[in-house]
Amino acid sequence: MAEKEANEMNELLLSLCIPTNGISEWVFPVLDSIYEQANNLQKFEVVVTDNGNNLDFYNRMQEYCSRYQNLRYEKTKAQGFTNQIDCFKLAKGQLIKFVNHRMPLVKGALEYLISFAEKNQKNKPVTYFTNGELQLKNGYKKLQNFDSFMKTLGYWSSWSAGISIWRSDLEKIDLQKPYSLTFPHTVFLFGNTGADSYIIDDRRLVTEIQSKPTKKGNYNLFTAFSVEYIDIIRGLLDDKKISSSTFEYIKKDMSYFVSLLLYEYVIKKQESSYDLQNYKEAIEKNYSYLAIICNIPYVLFKNQVLKRIKKCMADM
Structure with missing residues (x-):
C-alpha cells in the first residue's frame, strides 16, 4: 500500500484537455496562456484533440509540439462535442481538467490547478470549477453528497468547461455505454455519484476570447x-x-x-x-x-x- 501511494505521488499531477475543431485564433492564445506561466513542465501535460480540417492549424500545432515536450496533439474523427471524450481518454495526469478552446487561463491559474491536484490527490473529491459564476463565499464550497452538489451547481452543471475528473474515477467509467452527444461531459460529471466528498471551486481561472455567435x-x-x-x-x-x-x-x-x-x-x-x-x-x-x-x-x-x-x- 505504501509503495502504491508513493507511485501515485510521483505520477503526472494534471492534464489540461483542449478538444477543438482547429480554430487558430482561439487555441493558440489558450496554449500561450498556459505556457507563459509554466515553471515546471514535469508536473502537467496539455492534450489537444482536433476533429477539424484546418491544415494551417495542424502545421502550427506540430511546431508547438516540438517546442513543448509535455504537449500532445492528436487528430480525431469524433463528431462534435464527443471530441471531449477522446481528449479525456488520452490524458495521463491524476486530475484531468477540461479547458475550453476559446478560454485562456488567467495568471496564476496553472499553479493553482497543479497545487489543487497535489493537495487533493489522496482523497480525490469530485470537483467542478465554476469560474466565479456562482459568486460563492470564499470562492469554494465543500459538499457531502451528490444531491447537494448538483443542487448547488443548478443549471451550471450543463456547462462543460467546468468539468474535471480524477483519472482513477475515469478508469471506472464504461465509455461503451450510450451518453449524450450534446452534453458528453455528463458521463464524467455523473461518474461518481457515491463519492465521499464534492467540491465546487468558484475561483476565476479562465477568461473568454470574445467571438461572433456565428462561430x-x-x-x-x-x-x-x-x-x-x-x-x-x-x-x-x-x-x-x-x-x-x-x-x-x-x-x-x-x-x-x-x-x-x-x-x-x-x-x-x-x-x-x-x-x-x-x-x-x-x-x-x-x-x-x-x-x-x-x-x-x-x-x-x-x-x-x-x-x-x-x-x-x-x-x-
Whole structure:
C-alpha cells in the first residue's frame, strides 16, 4: 500500500484537455496562456484533440509540439462535442481538467490547478470549477453528497468547461455505454455519484476570447437546454441519484437561462449559427412558454446586477 501511494505521488499531477475543431485564433492564445506561466513542465501535460480540417492549424500545432515536450496533439474523427471524450481518454495526469478552446487561463491559474491536484490527490473529491459564476463565499464550497452538489451547481452543471475528473474515477467509467452527444461531459460529471466528498471551486481561472455567435455551434439550442438537458437530469431523479427538490430546482434554474436565450436569439434576433427551429415546441416540452416569456425582465435585471458585482470584484 505504501509503495502504491508513493507511485501515485510521483505520477503526472494534471492534464489540461483542449478538444477543438482547429480554430487558430482561439487555441493558440489558450496554449500561450498556459505556457507563459509554466515553471515546471514535469508536473502537467496539455492534450489537444482536433476533429477539424484546418491544415494551417495542424502545421502550427506540430511546431508547438516540438517546442513543448509535455504537449500532445492528436487528430480525431469524433463528431462534435464527443471530441471531449477522446481528449479525456488520452490524458495521463491524476486530475484531468477540461479547458475550453476559446478560454485562456488567467495568471496564476496553472499553479493553482497543479497545487489543487497535489493537495487533493489522496482523497480525490469530485470537483467542478465554476469560474466565479456562482459568486460563492470564499470562492469554494465543500459538499457531502451528490444531491447537494448538483443542487448547488443548478443549471451550471450543463456547462462543460467546468468539468474535471480524477483519472482513477475515469478508469471506472464504461465509455461503451450510450451518453449524450450534446452534453458528453455528463458521463464524467455523473461518474461518481457515491463519492465521499464534492467540491465546487468558484475561483476565476479562465477568461473568454470574445467571438461572433456565428462561430459557436450549429446545434438546436432550445432542444438542447429545454429538452435534452432536463431529460438527463430527470434520469438522475428516476435513478434516485438526486431528490425531487433538486430536480425541480435545476429545472427552474434552467428556465431562467432559457428565457435569456429566447430574448437574445428570438426576440432580439441576434445573429448566430444555432438552429432555432421549433423553439416554442421545444420550450413547451418541459415549461410553460408564457412563463418563460414572463421571466425575461427578471433575468435581464439579474444579469445586470451580476455583471456589476463581477466588475467590482475584478477591480478590487
